[in-house]
Amino acid sequence: MDLRIFKDKQEVAEQFSAYFVEQTKGKEAFHVALSGGSTPKIVFDVLAEKFAGQVDWSKVHFYWGDERCVPPTDDESNYKMTVEHLFSKIEVPQENINRILGEKDPNPEAMRYANLLEIDLDRVEEVPQFDLVILGMGDDGHTASIFPHEIELWDSEDHCVVATHPESGQKRVSLNGKVINTSKEVAFLVTGASKAEKVEAVIEKTEGFEQYPASLVQPTSGNLVWFLDEEAASKLNQN
Numbered sequence: 001m002d003l004r005i006f007k008d009k010q011e012v013a014e015q016f017s018a019y020f021v022e023q024t025k026g027k028e029a030f031h032v033a034l035s036g037g038s039t040p041k042i043v044f045d046v047l048a049e050k051f052a053g054q055v056d057w058s059k060v061h062f063y064w065g066d067e068r069c070v071p072p073t074d075d076e077s078n079y080k081m082t083v084e085h086l087f088s089k090i091e092v093p094q095e096n097i098n099r100i101l102g103e104k105d106p107n108p109e110a111m112r113y114a115n116l117l118e119i120d121l122d123r124v125e126e127v128p129q130f131d132l133v134i135l136g137m138g139d140d141g142h143t144a145s146i147f148p149h150e151i152e153l154w155d156s157e158d159h160c161v162v163a164t165h166p167e168s169g170q171k172r173v174s175l176n177g178k179v180i181n182t183s184k185e186v187a188f189l190v191t192g193a194s195k196a197e198k199v200e201a202v203i204e205k206t207e208g209f210e211q212y213p214a215s216l217v218q219p220t221s222g223n224l225v226w227f228l229d230e231e232a233a234s235k236l237n238q239n
């Protein structure tokens with residue numbers, strides 16, 4: 001377990017950006033699945049504003065690990081957030097951006113997205129393989145858009161599933177567990193005191209950890225790296 005703990009969100013963003021630069025080095029094509037939510041905002045800002053010159057963006061192919069079933073102009077859209085914090089600040093070919101078409105609710109395009117993954121990515125036993133999947137973790141232990149109340153979606157045979165947010169009922173499209181765990185690298189970006197309890201449960205496998213989808217992130221042959229700030233790591237034994 002590669003656990004990297006930093007002072008605050010800003011340092012997590014800087015350290016992750018340096019890691020991202022390293023991961024893309026020398027790659028002819030680098031396929032990355034982005035996460036949504038709020039943590040990536042500062043990460044994308046730092047990546048774009050401090051590290052952009054160290055990445056050949058023409059080689060980076062962007063996907064999302066999950067997306068809300070809303071138009072790309074909606075403030076809930078992970079795509080919109082990524083445009084604001086990353087794509088608006090770097091030169092990346094439009095064809096390298098593989099947006100999940102989330103306009104419809106529920107999104108019948110989910111399967112098309114899965115097919116798209118199969119066209120553009122190498123496959124390991126029929127499972128699309130990313131170079132990097134970036135994940136966050138919710139206060140409830142969800143990751144991507146696999147929530148505890150429908151954790152069975154993690155094991156779906158479909159590479160992309162249509163999920164439902166437990167409070168808002170919002171429909172979302174999410175990669176399933178097999179695609180996430182087939183990735184060469186998986187990086188968890190988790191910050192803030194509200195995550196500390198679930199970080200402890202998932203990393204130290206405390207009582208009931210199996211109910212949290214984040215605990216199912218166990219790359220079959222790839223590396224799993226946790227980027228945490230001190231608040232999120234505050235309940236871990238080594239702290």
Ligand code: 6PG
Nearest residue numbers: 036037038039136137138143144
């Ligand atoms: C999303 C995300 C989701 C997110 C977690 C953590 O679409 O919202 O992919 O899984 O990573 O909810 O979000 P924060 O970083 O905002 O805490």
